[in-house]
Amino acid sequence: MAFTTPIDTPPAPPAPPDRKERPQTTGRVGDKVFVGLSRGSGILLLVLMASIAVFLSYRAAIAVSKDEGNFLTTFDWNPAGDPPVFGIAVLLFGTVVSSIIAMVIAVPIAVGIALFISHYAPRKLAAPIAYVVDLLAAVPSIVYGIWGALVLVPYLEGLNLWLDQFFGWTYIFEKTEVGVARSLFTVGVLLAIMILPIVTSVSREVFLQVPKMNEEAALALGATRWEVIRLSVLPFGRSGIISASMLGLGRALGETMAVATVLSPSFIISLHVLNPGGGTFAQNIAAKFGEADEFGRDALIASGLVLFVLTLLVNGAARLIIARRKEYSGANA
Secondary structure, X not given: OOOOOOOOOOOOOOOOOOHHHOOOHHHHHHHHHHHHHHHHHHHHHHHHHHHHHHHHHHHHHHHHHOXXXXXXXOOOEEOOOOOOEEOOHHHHHHHHHHHHHHHHHHHHHHHXXXXXXXXXXXXXXXXXXXXXXXXXXXXXXXXXXXXXHHHHHHHHHHHHHHHHHHHHHHOOOOOOOOOOOOEXXXXXXXXXXXXXXXXXXXXXXXXHOOOHHHHHHHHHOOOOHHHHHHHXXXXXXXXXXXXXXHHHHHHHXXXXXHHHHHOOOEOOOOOOOOOEOEOOHHHHHHHHOOOOOHHHHHHHHHHHHHHHXXXXXXXXXXXXXXXXXXXXXXXXX
16 A cells, blocks of 8 residues: 655735725825925916916007007117107117027037037037036126126127128128227127027037937948938937027027127118117117106017017027927937
8 A cells, every 4th residue: 555745835924905995195295295385387388478478568558659659660769758659660670680680600619519528529528518518607796797798799890891801792791880899790709608508508508408319320331420420310419409499589589688788779771781780679678778758678578578579589480490490309319
């Protein structure tokens, strides 16, 4: 008769507790708090923007209703006159022209510096350059203005004569008035120097986010360094370049003290950007606000409303370009 030894079977593991019985209150409460704070921040931002728009519109309506001139086309600013006559034609022209000059000068240089820091410079050299660029973005506007008035304006006189001599045939760079270089061109150069660190910093961070697989694949196919940048880096970073440019343009449109320190204001529109004179919205507000009466301040607020709308239109156009052009998103890089 054969006897078999019983095999010890391990005890069955205890049944896992029902997940429904363990309420994860901490995570759910944290998610609700985060969602609430995020939504509240967005709503608060919209409320602030709407409040600013309502305030500017109300005060602007008071001023425009008493303006005896055309607010959009008058080449004068005299809200204290009898009757009051003022308009934004010169201010709008000067703001747009100086900002365009600044963007034409600053954006290509900023993109070049960002590419040098992110893809060309050795690490020991790239870090100090990036630090200096970031440091320039923190310099106050008044410091740029003082430097521009004492250093930039005298040195640009020679450049103005050179532009007049060799490019005066373009009419834009023809200098028809004698005077120091306190012109819209000087303002554009100063604004370009001021927005250069912002555009460079944002573009550099975008270029550093390019997937390494894309660059390595291009190099493996025999592409040169420039071909890698042209085919992989720039397509991926186009949306970032546009965003960085819009940030710089926003500062250029609203810059006050630096422009007021450098520019010699006058209510004359001239396509000769080297001639002294011109004006911008921010410069005019800073120069006239302290001596203006109640109605004069309403007139300045009306001009500020135009600058507010102009800034919103520029940023909205940039967002529309990025949204409609899928290749700017970097997905096809």
